[in-house]
Amino acid sequence: MTEYNFPDVFIFGAATSSYQIEGAWDKDGKGESIWDRFSHQEGNVLNGDTGDQACDHYNRFKEDIALMKELNLDSYRFSISWPRIFPEGHGKVNQAGLDFYKELVDELLKAGIEPAITLYHWDLPQAIQEEGGWENRKTTDYFVEYAELLFYELGDKVKSWITHNEPWVASFLGNYFGEHAPGKNDLSAAIQVAHNIMLSHGKVVKKYREMDLDGEIGITLDLHEINPVSQSKSDIEAAELEEEFSNRWFLDPIFKAKYPDKLMNKFKDNFNLEFIDEGDMEIINQEIDFLGINYYTRHVIEADKSNNIFDYKHVKMIGNPHTEMGWEVYPDGLYNLLINLKEEYTDKPIYITENGRASDDKVDEYGRVNDKDRIDYYASHLKAVERAIKSGVPVAGYYAWSLMDNFEWAWGYTRRFGLIYVDFETKKRILKDSAKWYRQLIK
Ligand code: BGC
Numbered sequence: 278m279t280e281y282n283f284p285d286v287f288i289f290g291a292a293t294s295s296y297q298i299e300g301a302w303d304k305d306g307k308g309e310s311i312w313d314r315f316s317h318q319e320g321n322v323l324n325g326d327t328g329d330q331a332c333d334h335y336n337r338f339k340e341d342i343a344l345m346k347e348l349n350l351d352s353y354r355f356s357i358s359w360p361r362i363f364p365e366g367h368g369k370v371n372q373a374g375l376d377f378y379k380e381l382v383d384e385l386l387k388a389g390i391e392p393a394i395t396l397y398h399w400d401l402p403q404a405i406q407e408e409g410g411w412e413n414r415k416t417t418d419y420f421v422e423y424a425e426l427l428f429y430e431l432g433d434k435v436k437s438w439i440t441h442n443e444p445w446v447a448s449f450l451g452n453y454f455g456e457h458a459p460g461k462n463d464l465s466a467a468i469q470v471a472h473n474i475m476l477s478h479g480k481v482v483k484k485y486r487e488m489d490l491d492g493e494i495g496i497t498l499d500l501h502e503i504n505p506v507s508q509s510k511s512d513i514e515a516a517e518l519e520e521e522f523s524n525r526w527f528l529d530p531i532f533k534a535k536y537p538d539k540l541m542n543k544f545k546d547n548f549n550l551e552f553i554d555e556g557d558m559e560i561i562n563q564e565i566d567f568l569g570i571n572y573y574t575r576h577v578i579e580a581d582k583s584n585n586i587f588d589y590k591h592v593k594m595i596g597n598p599h600t601e602m603g604w605e606v607y608p609d610g611l612y613n614l615l616i617n618l619k620e621e622y623t624d625k626p627i628y629i630t631e632n633g634r635a636s637d638d639k640v641d642e643y644g645r646v647n648d649k650d651r652i653d654y655y656a657s658h659l660k661a662v663e664r665a666i667k668s669g670v671p672v673a674g675y676y677a678w679s680l681m682d683n684f685e686w687a688w689g690y691t692r693r694f695g696l697i698y699v700d701f702e703t704k705k706r707i708l709k710d711s712a713k714w715y716r717q718l719i720k
Contacts, residue, residue, distance in 0.1 A: 287673065290351055292631050330704075348708075361378075397420070399458065410459060414476075442630075447474060457687065475561045476557055481494075496565060502611075526540065528622055569630035574606070578592065602692060606657070611629075615662070696711050696715055
């Protein structure tokens with residue numbers, strides 16, 4: 278095994294999200310989420326897969342925590358299903374849903390594993406969607422109501438809170454590209470959704486401070502290293518625009534209380550942005566305790582004038598391996614990203630809240646899953662993290678995505694990201710070779 282030199286207090290964990298693993302989509306009073314609605318509509322998810330059962334984690338969480346313990350995890354990052362707590366989005370609380378998460382947290386603590394909770398990993402209550410979803414500014418207040426309840430109920434035991442997971446995906450992939458729930462193709466709506474999600478983040482951080490709890494709060498962004506395909510002026514400018522779209526649109530409001538200029542000007546020319554109220558940027562610009570980043574790959578960009586606003590396209594690089602998602606394996610991108618974050622945005626601790634790859638995993642005749650490509654992926658990205666720490670970036674922890682194979686959104690069950698193999702028929706779990714490798718590394 279490669280040797281690593283991480284700080285003593287460095288946290289090693291694994292991550293999941295509610296809709297991707299829990300199943301029990303309508304059990305014990307849970308309300309419908311936009312992902313329940315979306316996956317139940319034909320044509321949205323590959324093979325018609327849904328999260329109705331997923332990994333059945335709702336019923337098997339004890340078994341799963343025992344596996345986490347076997348892996349020596351310091352921390353487990355999971356998300357809470359908002360409609361399990363508020364079936365109608367706000368107002369009446371579903372006690373059974375709350376009890377599920379209380380028990381989960383207690384079990385984790387008993388096993389010596391620190392819970393890290395993401396409040397929103399995309400499963401908005403459908404009832405709120407009916408009121409306009411994230412396009413409706415009121416949703417930001419419903420989000421505060423939901424967060425406050427959880428802070429009140431779990432804030433003494435849970436020390437690590439993440440407001441949102443990947444606002445870019447929740448807003449643009451769901452409302453502009455239409456690949457995720459709620460499945461819209463409306464850029465103007467997507468910009469408004471992004472703004473309200475960020476606003477809700479700021480409001481919830483404020484609420485957390487008011488409650489004076491002993492813990493930390495931050496947000497998780499999906500960030501990419503962005504490279505122009507050539508050094509031509511047009512490719513460089515195109516890459517700058519993509520940088521604003523996929524990274525800075527969220528980083529700048531959080532750390533600089535503004536949106537990046539180039540893209541803002543384009544949006545302004547095309548849309549009515551009056552929903553951005555005076556004072557919003559200050560609310561978004563709350564001091565956070567840490568930044569979470571999810572890193573999977575880089576984007577290589579080439580100018581393409583045929584598109585009006587986003588006048589560029591993504592180029593697939595040959596040479597480096599690509600994962601089952603078609604994503605280039607590019608660990609240097611993680612190093613560069615971390616250095617840039619420190620130079621340009623923050624000195625706060627950074628957690629890699631997701632990193633991992635999809636592979637075509639198979640159980641062999643001995644019941645073993647040999648996923649060497651995943652081990653290589655983790656090993657090389659952890660080396661990049663180690664290097665960044667050496668260069669002075671305060672990376673405080675790393676969460677593998679994912680603890681177990683799960684519902685990979687629009688790809689259904691066709692893409693496996695887990696350390697743990699899940700047979701989706703029987704729900705049987707098998708530790709892949711990467712899980713054994715990770716266990717050894719943590720030890
Ligand atoms: C998300 C996960 C997802 C993973 C792999 C991230 O965008 O947070 O929910 O499964 O990437 O696509």
